[in-house]
Amino acid sequence: xxxxxxxxxxxxxxxxxxxxxxxxxxxxxxxxxxxxxxxxxxxxxxxxxxxxxxxxxxxxxxxxxxxxxxxxxxxxxxxxxxxxxxxxxxxxxxxxxxxxxxxxxxxxxxxxxxxxxxxxxxxxxxxxxxxxxxxxxxxxxxxxxxxxxxxxxxxxxxxxxxxxxxxxxxxxxxxxxxxxxxxxxxxxxxxxxxxxxxxxxxxxxxxxxxxxxxxxxxxxxxxxxxxxxxxxxx
Amino acid sequence: xxxxxxxxxxxxxxxxxxxxxxxxxxxxxxxxxxxxxxxxxxxxxxxxxxxxxxxxxxxxxxxxxxxxxxxxxxxxxxxxxxxxxxxxxxxxxxxxxxxxxxxxxxxxxxxxxxxxxxxxxxxxxxxxxxxxxxxxxxxxxxxxxxxxxxxxxxxxxxxxxxxxxxxxxxxxxxxxxxxxxxxxxxxxxxxxxxxxxxxxxxxxxxxxxxxxxxxxxxxxxxxxxxxxxxxxxx
DNA sequence: ATGTAATTGTGTAGTAGCTACACAATTGAT
DNA sequence: ATCAATTGTGTAGCTACTACACAATTACAT
Numbered sequence: 269x270x271x272x273x274x275x276x277x278x279x280x281x282x283x284x285x286x287x288x289x290x291x292x293x294x295x296x297x298x299x300x301x302x303x304x305x306x307x308x309x310x311x312x313x314x315x316x317x318x319x320x321x322x323x324x325x326x327x328x329x330x331x332x333x334x335x336x337x338x339x340x341x342x343x344x345x346x347x348x349x350x351x352x353x354x355x356x357x358x359x360x361x362x363x364x365x366x367x368x369x370x371x372x373x374x375x376x377x378x379x380x381x382x383x384x385x386x387x388x389x390x391x392x393x394x395x396x397x398x399x400x401x402x403x404x405x406x407x408x409x410x411x412x413x414x415x416x417x418x419x420x421x422x423x424x425x426x427x428x429x430x431x432x433x434x435x436x437x438x439x440x441x442x443x444x445x446x447x448x449x450x451x452x453x454x455x456x457x458x459x460x461x462x463x464x465x466x467x468x469x470x471x472x473x474x475x476x477x478x479x480x481x482x483x484x485x486x487x488x489x490x491x492x493x494x495x496x497x498x499x500x501x502x
Numbered sequence: 503x504x505x506x507x508x509x510x511x512x513x514x515x516x517x518x519x520x521x522x523x524x525x526x527x528x529x530x531x532x533x534x535x536x537x538x539x540x541x542x543x544x545x546x547x548x549x550x551x552x553x554x555x556x557x558x559x560x561x562x563x564x565x566x567x568x569x570x571x572x573x574x575x576x577x578x579x580x581x582x583x584x585x586x587x588x589x590x591x592x593x594x595x596x597x598x599x600x601x602x603x604x605x606x607x608x609x610x611x612x613x614x615x616x617x618x619x620x621x622x623x624x625x626x627x628x629x630x631x632x633x634x635x636x637x638x639x640x641x642x643x644x645x646x647x648x649x650x651x652x653x654x655x656x657x658x659x660x661x662x663x664x665x666x667x668x669x670x671x672x673x674x675x676x677x678x679x680x681x682x683x684x685x686x687x688x689x690x691x692x693x694x695x696x697x698x699x700x701x702x703x704x705x706x707x708x709x710x711x712x713x714x715x716x717x718x719x720x721x722x723x724x725x726x727x728x729x730x731x732x733x734x735x736x
Numbered sequence: 737a738t739g740t741a742a743t744t745g746t747g748t749a750g751t752a753g754c755t756a757c758a759c760a761a762t763t764g765a766t
Numbered sequence: 767a768t769c770a771a772t773t774g775t776g777t778a779g780c781t782a783c784t785a786c787a788c789a790a791t792t793a794c795a796t
Contacts, residue, residue, distance in 0.1 A: 269591040275552045276510035279582075279593055319510045322582030322593065346580045346595050348513075359513055359556065361580050361593075382630045410648075410724065414732065429773085440534030447755065450788075474773090493730060496754065498648065498724045663744085681784065683745075708744090730783065 280360040282313040284404035287369035288421040311358040317475040328364040336375025338486035340366040344407040415499040425475040512592040516547040518638035522655035546735035560597040569607025574600040574654040578641040597639040600654035647731040659709040
């Protein structure tokens with residue numbers, strides 16, 4: 269027997285998908301070829317299906333667009349202003365995702381008419397999506413200062429300077445190379461592979477990978493991963 | 503024209519209402535005299551109405567139960583497991599509120615069959631409400647370490663030892679009296695009233711009030727109000 | 737009024753962590 | 767081999783937190 273005299277509404281999910289291209293943070297945005305607001309940019313989103321958990325729906329949406337599962341995904345806020353969707357009353361549960369930009373499924377992205385766009389060149393988005401991006405970035409900043417999470421944005425093997433560039437991008441700041449590397453190594457989160465990076469930009473950095481058990485452990489509690497980076501949220 | 507082929511569901515809100523009685527944190531809980539789960543304890547909740555913002559609905563729910571508006575209220579998570587409500591698929595947007603236990607409207611509380619219950623003696627709650635309380639406390643702990651928020655739980659005028667007891671309750675720990683008072687006074691958040699507390703417990707503490715503009719300013723950014731209190735979340 | 741116990745406020749040494757920078761080691765190219 | 771670019775280690779200065787000694791204040795009993 270259902271509840272009576274109650275109002276059922278649409279529940280959407282919107283995903284702020286962050287990627288890192290070695291220089292700055294990027295967003296995976298969709299140029300809409302469907303109504304409403306056709307032709308404009310928006311976040312990737314969708315509706316919650318019958319018999320589907322919120323978490324599962326968020327994963328589904330990210331998977332549809334990138335072909336990737338197992339991404340870092342965190343719910344951060346639910347947006348419920350009355351007129352946020354002009355078509356019909358809809359509340360939207362927002363998640364941000366961190367994905368490795370290199371592992372993406374280019375076909376999936378093309379078929380959704382999506383592109384990676386530098387956060388610094390973000391166009392105006394539809395509805396309240398601009399605010400969602402802003403809040404997602406705030407959340408990512410606080411989270412990454414307390415727990416090691418940014419690594420999800422890098423390839424499996426990476427150099428310390430690459431990791432530093434990532435943190436500089438997240439916080440839009442410059443960090444001291446020497447202190448950064450010392451700090452990161454002291455966490456025991458990284459294990460050297462012995463290999464060197466023969467790739468494009470860096471010349472001599474040793475490649476590291478995550479020490480998976482320690483990584484999982486430190487994601488659980490608040491360890492103050494880089495507490496000095498906590499800064500104004502707004 | 504509405505969206506088609508989409509699934510509309512119930513949106514509920516649940517409020518974790520924290521109060522402080524001078525010793526420990528308390529929760530305002532409802533002993534249900536209505537179905538489902540009549541006779542069991544639950545959080546105060548309600549459904550989102552047509553034409554009502556999420557924020558407004560949360561304020562309405564807290565106001566109905568306590569007679570108080572203008573409380574500190576923060577949305578912290580949306581719970582959407584398929585079977586979390588056995589009656590019908592419902593997602594619930596959870597907020598926690600900080601209220602001054604002394605200002606409450608006793609009639610409103612009685613008429614809802616609600617009581618203040620010490621967090622340490624919390625009974626088992628219905629549905630997923632236990633987890634909501636757990637997550638709310640985690641969130642409050644992180645929040646109170648980064649920003650001054652706990653003051654909402656105290657009377658307008660309070661002594662520093664009272665404030666210390668509050669922080670000790672939130673973090674379930676003991677703090678050094680001398681360092682605590684120094685730290686708090688250094689924030690410029692408090693202004694002495696000159697008056698003394700002739701009340702019940704404390705004997706000689708000067709009464710302080712909030713320096714409102716500074717309080718509002720420091721709630722906005724992350725200033726690391728008491729960063730040493732950040733601890734494991736789980 | 738005066739003394740005593742309880743409580744509150746100030747000083748400070750020790751420690752840990754962050755910042756800034758000097759200097760050494762390593763790598764890749766000529 | 768030599769040099770330039772890059773990366774790794776040492777360390778002094780600063781700030782903030784901790785722990786505790788000691789001084790000041792208050793409440794209350796006599």
